[in-house]
Amino acid sequence: MFVKLEDIIERIKKSKKVLVIGHIKPDGDDISSVATLTLALRKYGIEAEGCIADHIPWFYKDINGVSEIRGLEELKDYDYDTSIIVDASEISRIGDGALLLKKRPDITLDHHKTNEGFGELDFCDPSYAATAVIVYEIINKLGIEYDPALAEINLLGIATDTGFFKYSNTDVKVFSYSASLVEKGANIQKIASAVLEHKTLKELKLFSEMLNTLSVEENGKLAWAYVSYEMLERNNCTDEETGGFVGEIRSIYGVEIAILFIEWPKNQVNISFRSKNYVDVSEIAKYFGGGGHIRASGCSIKDADLMDIIGKVVDKSKEALRVKAVSS
Ligand SMILES: [Mn+2]
Missing domain, CATH: 3.90.1640.10 (inorganic pyrophosphatase (n-terminal core))
Incomplete structure (x- = not known):
C-alpha cells in the first residue's frame, strides 16, 4: 500500500x-x-x-x-x-x-x-x-x-x-x-x-569491440550496440565490465535512444535503455518484462537468441521514436 x-x-x-x-x-x-x-x-x-x-x-x-x-x-x-x-x-x-x-x-x-x-x-x-x-x-x-x-x-x-x-x-x-x-x-x-576511474585494459578492449557493433538509425536518433557472450569470454570479462558503455552510446550527438544488448550468461540477453530528452524508455523496458526510469531502464530475457532479440527490441524502439515524433 x-x-x-x-x-x-x-x-x-x-x-x-x-x-x-x-x-x-x-x-x-x-x-x-x-x-x-x-x-x-x-x-x-x-x-x-x-x-x-x-x-x-x-x-x-x-x-x-x-x-x-x-x-x-x-x-x-x-x-x-x-x-x-x-x-x-x-x-x-x-x-x-x-x-x-x-x-x-x-x-x-x-x-x-x-x-x-x-x-x-x-x-x-x-x-x-x-x-x-x-x-x-x-x-x-x-x-x-x-x-x-x-x-x-x-x-x-x-x-x-x-x-x-x-x-x-x-x-x-x-x-x-x-x-x-x-x-x-x-x-x-x-x-x-x-x-x-577504475577501468581496466581488458575493459577498454571490450569497449572497442562493442563499438564495432554500433548501429545508428532513424536519422541518428537511435543508436544500439551489443556485447555477445563470445566477446566477453574472449576478453576475459564479465558483464560487470560493461558498466559505462550504454552512457557512451547515448553521448553521441543527436541520439535520443541508446540501447546496449549484453549476452550474459550464455543465451540470456540483458538490455539497457537510455534516452536523452523525450522518449520514456521505461515503457519500452516494461514491454519486454523489465522496468526502470524515464531516461534509464532495463530488462532481461532468458533463453534468447541475441540477434533475434535485437531485431525485436530495435523495432519496438523505432516505434516509440515515431509515436513520439507524431505526438510532439
Ligand atoms: Mn536508484
Missing part, C-alpha cells in the same frame, strides 16, 4: 530489529541505500543489518560503510521484526534476498516509475533522483546525526544515480542535500574516483 514518508517513519520508530535488503546487480544507489539506512538505524538505537544477495563490484569497497553489507548466508539466522526493501521496483529484483523474508516486506522505498507496490507500506516517488535521497530525508526526519562516514555512503547513491550531477533528475534537492553531506564530511572526489 502506497503511503506518505511520515507513515514510513512512524513504522520505523516502532521497529527494534531491522533487515534492509537491496536489489541484485547492485548499483551505487542500491549499495548506498542499504548501507546508509543500516548504519543510520544503528545510530538511532535500532539493531540493523543490510543485505545484498549478489556480488558487489570491487571498486565500491573503499567507500565507507560498503563492507557492512552482508550476503545471504551471513544473515540466514538473523531474526528481525521489520524488513525494508530499497531501490527495487518489484520483489524479483532482490533475487535470493527474498529467502530471508517471512512474509511480504514491511516497508519498501523506491523511486522507479514502474513500481506498483509490493510491501505492507510502500513509498515510491519517481520525482526523487535516487533512493538515497529518500534515505536522506528519513535520516533527517528521525533526527539522526551524520558523521563523515555516514555522509559519504549516503552521497554515493545521490552522485551515481544522477550521473554525478548531470542527468535531468539533478534538481535543487540533489544539490542542497549533497552540499549538506559534503559539509558533514563526505568526499565527492573519493566517490567519483572510485566509481569513474
